[in-house]
Amino acid sequence: MIEIFYKNNQQAFNSTTNLGDLRSLKPEDVLWIDLFDPEGEEKRTVEEYLHTTLQSRAQAEEIESSSRYWEDDASIFINTNFLIPGPENYSMESVSFILWHNAIVSVRQTPLRSFTDIQRRIISGFRFYPTGYHVLAGILDNRIDLDADMIELMSKELEQYSRRISQGEDVGEDFLIDINQLQENTMLVRENIVDKQRMISSILKSEKTPDEINSKLSVQLRDITSLINHTNFIFERLEYMQNTVLGLINLEQNNIMKIFTLVSVLLMPPTLIASFYGMNIGLPLLGGKWDLVLISVLMVVVVAIVIYVFRRRKML
DSSP states (O other): OEEEEEEOTTSOEEEEOOHHHHHHSOGGGEEEEEEESOOHHHHHHHHHHHTSOOOOHHHHTOOSHHHHEEEOSSEEEEEEEEEEEOSSOEEEEEEEEEEETTEEEEEESSOOHHHHHHHHHHHHOGGGOOSHHHHHHHHHHHHHHHHHHHHHHHHHHHHHHHHHHHTTOOOSHHHHHHHHHHHHHHHHHHHHHHHHHHHHHHHHHOTTSOHHHHHHHHHHHHHHHHHHHHHHHHHHHHHHHHHHHHHHHHHHHHHHHHHHHHHHHHHHHHHHHHHHHTSSSOOTTTTSTTHHHHHHHHHHHHHHHHHHHHHHTTOO
16 A cells, blocks of 8 residues: 655645556655555555665565665665554564655555554644655654653553562462563563664764754654663663562472471471381380370470470571
């Protein structure tokens, strides 16, 4: 699917999804060509219009710095990732941008809220987006806000986990798995934010970027730095919480082992006495009707002595 935003005679922006309209538009009238899961014909038509080659999905997902950002005489090519939150797991979706003269071209495979919001704003308030650079700055600004919202949600989730530990709730294997999942999501959010930081830094170094956009990108770069600091703090808290949970689990296991050890020690003296009187030889107290009572009392006394010694040594 293709959607083209262009300037009409009233100096306002209209949009069209007709591929044939692109051939009749002047380059200076085009603001944004958004390719969403494009077909082969759509990609070929846009490539002919731009006189360049669009990035494939495999190329957009490459991690080398030279594959994430580069320039030629007429255009700036950018590959970046957008984070998509799910019910439990987060996923990364690659997006390609081409800043071509004063227009922008985007290639994506997934519907993204940042794009939908900016497209709505372009139609209602076109004066705020006179060039493709302004569109890209708007998309990044919207994306940074969404990333900040996700970090706030993760902080609240972290507070709930911390409250569960403070209230002495069960912190077993499932709880550790939940913490690990939150760590994975935080890592993806941080990776996504760092990717935007590198991209904005590269755009700021470009001589093609207008001064007005440089000031906006500088503000976004400071916002991203603060988000990275927040994610670092979440990582530290998660690590501390993980160590706390592991410590509590170890204490619980130690208490269980302590109980088993105590029971074994308490039963050792009675077992020893019973073993003596189970031998087939002559021993004291045998032959009377009170033998069983005396031996039982002896066992109880020995157990009481062991408990007394353990308590004196603060082992119970």
